[in-house]
Amino acid sequence: MPYYCLGDLTHYLSNNFYNISWETKLFKLFFTMSGLLKIHQAKIIHRDLHSGNIFFDKNFAYIGDLGISRSATESNNDNEKYGIIPYMAPEIFQGQKYTEASDIYSFGMIMWEFMTGRRPFGDEIHDIELIIKICDGLRPPIVTNAPEGYIELMKECWHSDPAKRPTAEDIYWKINKMRNNESYINQTKIIESSDIGPVTINNPDAIYKSRPLSRMIQSAMSLRNSRSQTIDPFYYYQKNADKRKFEDDSVEDSNDNEQSIKRRKFLENENSDYFTKEIELDINMSSNQSHDKGKQIYVYKYMSAL
Incomplete structure (x- = not known):
């Protein structure tokens, strides 16, 4: 695998968060979306997009790990769901097939990560309860320290209705407009607060490794x-x-x-006769099961103006 001197997105933000201007963040996001746009234009759905498979060096942005990607024209909906819970779209949990809109939901979480320097739902246990909460509408908390239009676009990306999410091309042009505004008109100052910046204590129950789900x-x-x-x-x-x-x-x-x-x-x-019945579910899972599918790595490379 090639060497990327700035590492993946998670480590890049953790090591440099308060030193990365919004102008630079928007450039990185723009070239990341350029890669996703190319993937979608090729009629491919990534299906496992998260900050651990977005890489940077000084001049390029890369999207990697297309090992479980599929053609958008395939009618077959795999029974096996594989990924990281916070980045997975709610419709996937509810049995719908992967679409380009599923990737857009994941990109919305990546936008949140750029904004906060933290991975989504890092304070939650990544179990069946989190899946239920996401299906019921739970999203990461919003902070206001972002360029104009950024938060609105991010919320559109993670909309519960896939049909109401923007396309990769829509996002591409909106981010391009934001970065031009940030470069030449109105720079957004990053204000340190308890709501942003890398966390110092990791939650062992927050699992950010793709796994069978x-x-x-x-x-x-x-x-x-x-x-x-x-x-x-x-x-x-x-x-x-x-x-x-x-x-x-x-x-x-x-x-x-x-x-x-x-x-x-x-x-x-209900005349006070209302009661609830507690249900036991026998969840027979093996968290140590190996599920390496012989990952095949592809990268999409773009020149960066940084």
């Missing part, structure tokens, strides 16, 4: 479906909404009273 996903969807039938929907919604802000600002203070009234009426109609 089909059994875990199946268990997560079974549990999610069971909860939708047996658990008070108002309680479950409020519990998850309190943990983190959901996409599109869907939880607003003005709706709190209305939700409480609806919940009280719901419980009254």
Whole structure:
């Protein structure tokens, strides 16, 4: 494998975060998206895009590890799901096939990583509960220290509806406009805060290595479906909404009273006989199972103006 002096995106940001200007970040993002655009123009879906397989040297940007990529024209939907939970689109967890929009969702998480210097959901346990939360709308927290239009584009990329996500070409031109604005008109100052910058303590339950996930996903969807039938929907919604802000600002203070009234009426109609049934799931997984598929590495290389 070739040597990339700046390493992968994760290490590049960890080692240099506060010294990397937004102008440089946007250049790196632009050339990364250039690579993804070329992949999509070739009718290929990457299917495992994350910060660990985006590489930089002083002059080039690379997208690697296309070992599980597939043609976008294939009708076959593999039963095996493989990847890193925070970068996987919710529709994949729910049994839909991989599309270019699935890669765009992953790119939205990469945009968040550029913005914060942290990997998404680093404070969560990467298990069936996180899969359920993502399907229910959970996204990483938004920080405001970003160029104009950046956050809006990022949220479009991770929209829960794949049809509402922008295409690679749309993103390419929007980022190009942002970097021109950053270079010549309005530079964004990086303000140090507790919300950004590399974390000093790693969460051992946050797994950022691609792995087989089909059994875990199946268990997560079974549990999610069971909860939708047996658990008070108002309680479950409020519990998850309190943990983190959901996409599109869907939880607003003005709706709190209305939700409480609806919940009280719901419980009254059940005459206090309402109860929930705890469900046990036998998850027979082997986390040590080797799943190296004989990775074949391809790279897309672009000149950088940095």
